[in-house]
Amino acid sequence: MAKNLVIVESPAKGKTIEKYLGKDYKVLASYGHVRDLLPKEGAVDTANDFAMKYQNIDRNSKHVDAIVKELRKKDNTTLILATDPDREGEAISWHLLEILKKKRGLMKEKVVNRVAFHEITKKAIKAAVDDPREIAMDMVDAQQARRALDYLVGFNLSPLLWKKIRRGLSAGRVQSPALRMIVEREEAIEAFIPKEYWSVEADVSAQGENFVAKLTHLKDTKLTQFDINNSELAHDAEASLLAAAEGKLTISKVDKKKRKRNPSPPFTTSTLQQEASRKLGFSAQRTMRTAQQLYEGIELGGETTGLISYMRTDSVNLSNEALDELRQFIGERYGTDNVPDSPRAFKTKSKNAQEAHEAIRPTSVNRVPDGLKQHLTKDQFRLYELIWKRTVACQMIHATLDTVAVDLTAGDAGIFRANGSVVVTPGFMALYQESVDDKKESDKGSKILPPMIVGERIDLIGIRPEQH
Structure with a gap:
């Protein structure tokens, strides 16, 4: 008994x-x-x-x-x-x-x-x-405070919406402020007055590799966003640049700077949902349902084993035991040169984070995804692999990159600039890179440029004015 x-x-x-x-x-x-x-x-x-x-x-x-x-x-x-x-x-x-x-x-x-x-x-x-x-x-x-707020907001406001607007509508502690943010953003969009501007880009080729450079100077004038603001100016610039270049651009300046890129922290609930949406196309519900299955356990060799830690967390902490296992695994699998001198610590952004909790991580890093594939459904495997890679990468050494800015002149008609990067030491990037929702124009260094030297003349494929 x-x-x-x-x-x-x-x-x-x-x-x-x-x-x-x-x-x-x-x-x-x-x-x-x-x-x-x-x-x-x-x-x-x-x-x-x-x-x-x-x-x-x-x-x-x-x-x-x-x-x-x-x-x-x-x-x-x-x-x-x-x-x-x-x-x-x-x-x-x-x-x-x-x-x-x-x-x-x-x-x-x-x-x-x-x-x-x-x-x-x-x-x-x-x-x-x-x-x-x-x-x-x-x-x-x-x-209890959260539940009381749910009740006080929803119970009092929802009937008012039914009476004043129509039945079936609801208000809530979370959804009502979120709705206000959406409405305010929509109002800002509607109030926005568009203003025309043009950019001019050159398609160029060096050593058999094609890349794009953006016009930064027209004659001796440094361009601002709205300097070229109509079709006539844009096509006049295109014609003068083509005439001056005669099919070639000259490398006038090459700037190189070394920079480090550190890995992202291990997953919290919200970052797991975001990354699973970007990389796997999972909805939040699908992500949490699959994570629950991995947490509660999968049949492995006749025994049910939990594969990940608790999936509802706002902490980016890892236990000392997990850190020791990760560092040993990285050293054995990827080489000791990919293990930092000390464990990498991350700071939780949430003010109300429950720091006693851990981030979402594999219960054992030695359970590599490929070794579990036959025991998992497709969704379970893809999500586990995502969690496993992110966790291992967060304790690997930083990546070292050369960021490169190259100025290319078209005779005396203007200057184009190409920005890119060269990976010197991949570090964690050999295993995992975080995705982003929207690639900003200012996110430089994402392109890989071929080696170029000052004075070199490279092929101009074409010049493209683009309206915005």
Whole structure:
């Protein structure tokens, strides 16, 4: 008979955790939240220190009954609350305990422990159970404050929208400010007065490689954005430049500067969703559903193993154990020259980040994606590979690049400039590069230019005026 009852949120990981802990432990699931605010006015009493009135969630009552039944068994002495390690998980543990305390005699002489783990591996589960704590009421209070705001904003404003505009509309703590930002941006777009300008670019070739240079000086005048502001000026410039160049541009200046590019930090929930959208075309929902599967565990060699750490996090921290494993792996696989002198630390941008949490990372870097491919679905493999590469890259040495700016003259008619870069030492870029949503014109260094020297004459393929 089990002496310890462990409560998790999802039944998917229950069997795995029960197997890790052994016969003295029974694992049951709460299936998410067990209590919520009353669905009527007065659930949050603003006149009485924002007192909150809760009721049990009907659909989960049978799961609570199962927990009560197990706790009434004589041999059961300890309740272990092992819900997720975030604010929602902390609140679920607290709500469940509040329900259980109201059952006459149920919790008498019972030991109640709260444990939190960030990955579903045997080592992490056992370490968490060996180091229990009390429920963190600061986290519970934070979750309750969020829920109260959801209720106060949505419950009061949504009926007003139904009355004043039409039924079916809703307001909310998040969606209403987001909607305002969208409306303000749309108003700015509508108020924008377009102004015509033209750019002039040259298509050139050196050593068999084609690239583009932009006109920066026309005769002796340095151009600003609106200097060429109509078709006539643009085509006059094109004609004078072609006539002066006679099919060749001359290299008049080559500037080289060395710069370092550091890797991006490991994933948080939001950065994982953004990068999975850019690189994989996943929606946020698809990303989180797949990440949940990787976190809860995949069958590997007859045993279910969690492949990534907890996927709801705003921290970019990595544990010392994970850092040691990463540095050893990088040294063995990519060479010691790709391992920095000390572990790379990243600063969390979010002011409210839960720093005790870790970033999203593989539970073991030694589980390389290709070795797991046969065990994973296509989505699971692609997302795991993304997480694995980003995590390994974040602890590799920086990339070293030469940024190059080349000035090319068309006789005395004007000067074009080409910007690009040459990778000297790839470092982390050999494994992973972060994507961006919009490539800005000012993002120089993305093009690779051929070697060029001052005085060299290169082929002019053509000149293109472009309206903006």
